[in-house]
Amino acid sequence: MSSALSHWLSFSSWWLLLPFVMLLVVAAFIVAFVLLLYMISPLISPKPLKLNGAHVVVSSSKLTRNECYKVHKLVQAKKEVEKCAINDKQVVLCISVDVSKDYNQVESVIKQAQEKLGPVDMLVNCAGTSISGKFEEVEVDRFKKLMEVNYLGSVYPTRAVVTTMKERRMGRIMFVSSQAGQIGLFGYTAYSPSKFALRGLAEALQMEMKPYNIYVTVAYPPDTDTPGFAEESKTKPLETKLISETSGVCQPEQVAKIVVKDAVQGNFTSSFGPDGYMLSALTCGMSPVTSITEGLQQIVTMGLFRTIALFYLGSFDSIVRRCMIQREQSKAADKRE
Incomplete structure (x- = not known):
């Protein structure tokens, strides 16, 4: 009887341990799968462009x-x-050359440059301007101006170089967007759409160019300490300033190094800092990935980042409400006086 009891206890112990064994097997499989992805990812990613x-x-x-x-x-x-x-x-x-006005002129100037120095290996589209203000207070012609500079100012140079790149079956094209091109913010009703447009252009263009070994990069820098940023800050609504302060200001040299590195490597998205990484993962949607690990990271982090983003959005809404209340109280006080 004691032998039977001992056998039953050992059998029961095995069944109790089975879930833990299965958990270890699954964990080992996941680790092995991730390691395999890291090993084969460089084989799938584009080869870095040599620009030395x-x-x-x-x-x-x-x-x-x-x-x-x-x-x-x-x-x-x-x-x-x-x-x-x-x-x-x-x-x-x-x-x-004004890259936002006359395509024929842009094409002519780029053609002359290529005749002197050879074909373009990498094009950096960084023409841009910004204006902030409440939607109803922004002059109508400013909406057109921003689309011309921020969007067409990238379309025209790109259109002028893609034919040669396709013939050579190599090249890099970079679009400098903005974090305001990933999330619409108070005061950027004119600016954000012009930067969002670059994302759509880049996604469609990447699908066309990839068979020719041409890779597109979209950079989403945060506020950067440039003369343009200083000029823009003069007219920023209070709400926009308070929201922008949550991500800080980057130095141009820091941004340039990351942008160029990502473009050379052929990464579709170029982001900056933890906030930028989170935004890029949250807004990836149907955008291309340049490595298996990048796609896996997006899948794993999406839920967590969405939860964090909800707190950010709540904070931004709170800022807007507080500013509105303060403004109304100030107006009421002025009337009483």
């Missing part, structure tokens, strides 16, 4: 006779780029 020793073309908007400041900044930019040259054969060429 490449020529550089720096462009600026069309200059008028009285715009000495722009001339100075263009020359200054040229000198800064020349400091990074690794040999004496590298050329830094400055051109002046």
